[in-house]
Amino acid sequence: MKTPPSIFWFRRDLRLSDHPALLDAVERGRGRVVGLFILDDEFLAPAGATRVNYLRASLEALATQLNGALVLRRGDPAVVLAEVVRETRATDVVVTGDYGPRGRARDERVARALARAGATLTVVDSPYVVAPGVVRTKTGSPCRVFGAFRRGWQEQSFTAPYDAPREATFERVASLDFTVFDDLPAPLAPPYFGELSALAPAPIGPAGEVAGLERLRAFTATVGAYDQTRNLPGVDGTSRLSPFLRFGALHPRTVLRATSGLNAGHATFTSEICWREFYADVLFHQPDSTWRVLQPSLASLKIDRDARAVERFQAWALGRTGYPLVDAGMRQLLNDGWMHNRVRMVAASFLVKHLHLDWRWGAKWFMWRLIDGDLASNQHGWQWTAGTGTDAAPFHRVFNPTLQAERFDPDGTYVRRYVSELADVAAPQCLQPGGGTGLLRPADYPAPLIDANHERQEALARFAQARADAAVAS
Numbered sequence: 001m002k003t004p005p006s007i008f009w010f011r012r013d014l015r016l017s018d019h020p021a022l023l024d025a026v027e028r029g030r031g032r033v034v035g036l037f038i039l040d041d042e043f044l045a046p047a048g049a050t051r052v053n054y055l056r057a058s059l060e061a062l063a064t065q066l067n068g069a070l071v072l073r074r075g076d077p078a079v080v081l082a083e084v085v086r087e088t089r090a091t092d093v094v095v096t097g098d099y100g101p102r103g104r105a106r107d108e109r110v111a112r113a114l115a116r117a118g119a120t121l122t123v124v125d126s127p128y129v130v131a132p133g134v135v136r137t138k139t140g141s142p143c144r145v146f147g148a149f150r151r152g153w154q155e156q157s158f159t160a161p162y163d164a165p166r167e168a169t170f171e172r173v174a175s176l177d178f179t180v181f182d183d184l185p186a187p188l189a190p191p192y193f194g195e196l197s198a199l200a201p202a203p204i205g206p207a208g209e210v211a212g213l214e215r216l217r218a219f220t221a222t223v224g225a226y227d228q229t230r231n232l233p234g235v236d237g238t239s240r241l242s243p244f245l246r247f248g249a250l251h252p253r254t255v256l257r258a259t260s261g262l263n264a265g266h267a268t269f270t271s272e273i274c275w276r277e278f279y280a281d282v283l284f285h286q287p288d289s290t291w292r293v294l295q296p297s298l299a300s301l302k303i304d305r306d307a308r309a310v311e312r313f314q315a316w317a318l319g320r321t322g323y324p325l326v327d328a329g330m331r332q333l334l335n336d337g338w339m340h341n342r343v344r345m346v347a348a349s350f351l352v353k354h355l356h357l358d359w360r361w362g363a364k365w366f367m368w369r370l371i372d373g374d375l376a377s378n379q380h381g382w383q384w385t386a387g388t389g390t391d392a393a394p395f396h397r398v399f400n401p402t403l404q405a406e407r408f409d410p411d412g413t414y415v416r417r418y419v420s421e422l423a424d425v426a427a428p429q430c431l432q433p434g435g436g437t438g439l440l441r442p443a444d445y446p447a448p449l450i451d452a453n454h455e456r457q458e459a460l461a462r463f464a465q466a467r468a469d470a471a472v473a474s
């Protein structure tokens with residue numbers, strides 16, 4: 001009798017090259033592999049339609065690479081995998097490790113279900129250059145601060161990228177069936193989203209490994225200047241690789257190999273990739289950090305949650321705060337499903353420190369709209385900005401949205417691109433609250449929702465109170 005194939009269960013690794021887990025599956029199946037993706041409603045719940053559309057496009061790209069030999073199913077992975085094992089007589093299921101809290105729990109459950117069905121789940125590699133949990137301090141504890149993590153991370157031996165499998169046959173178990181994407185349940189929107197949850201998804205950009213490699217090749221020509229351009233949202237100065245990394249169309253090993261070099265641009269870029277790995281490591285060690293404030297002294301910070309807070313949240317999400325850089329960023333998120341990192345920081349800081357809202361509200365909205373929405377990077381990016389994270393910007397440092405605009409978008413290129421009401425207003429006026437004052441102010445652009453100086457003082461007062469409360473409690 002013919003040896004059964006192995007099953008390769010694709011998750012956040014939708015590519016063929018630099019893929020040691022896939023190579024392992026090819027070896028176990030003696031060249032014959034069933035490539036499987038399972039659409040799991042539970043995992044789609046926090047994602048708005050934009051990211052789901054991007055997932056679909058990434059799977060279409062993968063299916064093209066496999067000449068259509070991709071099995072798509074929908075349901076509980078433990079049940080689906082047991083079925084596919086029965087259908088194919090496979091005894092080996094191989095995956096790339098998932099280090100998120102839900103993914104880990106799911107994989108334990110799946111391993112037990114597979115054991116009952118007479119098969120084994122083998123975990124190979126991770127979506128990171130160094131798997132979460134590996135880097136430790138000198139005393140063996142998890143790293144709490146980025147500097148210590150980066151030192152430990154750089155001391156690891158980095159593996160070179162792997163070639164794509166040669167001589168592998170992907171089994172055509174059933175015809176390719178994208179109807180699994182039909183009738184998905186509506187994602188769970190929190191009440192403060194209100195009508196926002198019905199907004200149309202953003203159009204998606206190129207997806208899949210071939211497009212990712214193309215983008216990577218283009219970026220290698222400019223990475224040397226990355227340290228100069230990465231903070232300028234009006235310039236195409238960052239890699240825009242985050243969606244490809246999110247869905248594993250590229251592995252960061254491939255990205256680091258292609259962007260390595262000796263100048264400050266290369267070093268800064270490597271450091272940013274390391275932030276991604278740091279946040280995955282923090283999440284691995286502290287799975288509840290997705291929603292729990294990591295700074296105990298800020299746990300009691302006064303946050304607004306009343307009807308006016310909801311109105312302010314919605315104005316922020318729609319890019320209608322009257323602060324041009326914040327609004328440009330929020331409209332970029334609405335229009336493109338992506339936002340520049342500098343503006344993510346400014347917009348997040350504005351929500352927490354000027355509007356006095358819960359960072360978790362903002363984090364949920366980002367996860368809803370971002371194509372690259374990633375639990376570890378998003379939640380900890382928010383905790384960093386809110387001052388509540390493990391290695392966060394201090395709470396009392398408040399980004400001034402106007403000064404940030406003047407510094408990082410001095411000619412208003414970015415603001416004018418996304419805020420149509422300001423398209424014809426010259427800098428520096430287009431960078432000012434309300435787009436300027438008096439007769440110069442464009443009538444159709446919102447007046448400032450709040451007074452940033454006043455609300456900054458309010459934030460600092462709330463911070464002082466939270467610290468005083470924490471001191472009494474300890």
Ligand SMILES: Cc1cc2nc3c(=O)[nH]c(=O)nc-3n(C[C@H](O)[C@H](O)[C@H](O)COP(=O)(O)OP(=O)(O)OC[C@H]3O[C@@H](n4cnc5c(N)ncnc54)[C@H](O)[C@@H]3O)c2cc1C
Pocket residue numbers: 230238239240241242243245246272273274275276277279339340341342344345348366370372373374375377378379381382385
């Ligand atoms: C509030 C907030 C929320 C964020 N949410 C996400 C998210 O959901 N998904 C996500 O991938 N990134 C998130 N980031 C990090 C960062 O903004 C994006 O990774 C970056 O903007 C993606 O654009 P790029 O690929 O051009 O980045 P580049 O500047 O070219 O960087 C290269 C890669 O390094 C990684 N990286 C860069 N900066 C960071 C960072 N600060 N933290 C973690 N990884 C980083 C990303 O994988 C990125 O693709 C968030 C940052 C903040 C402040």
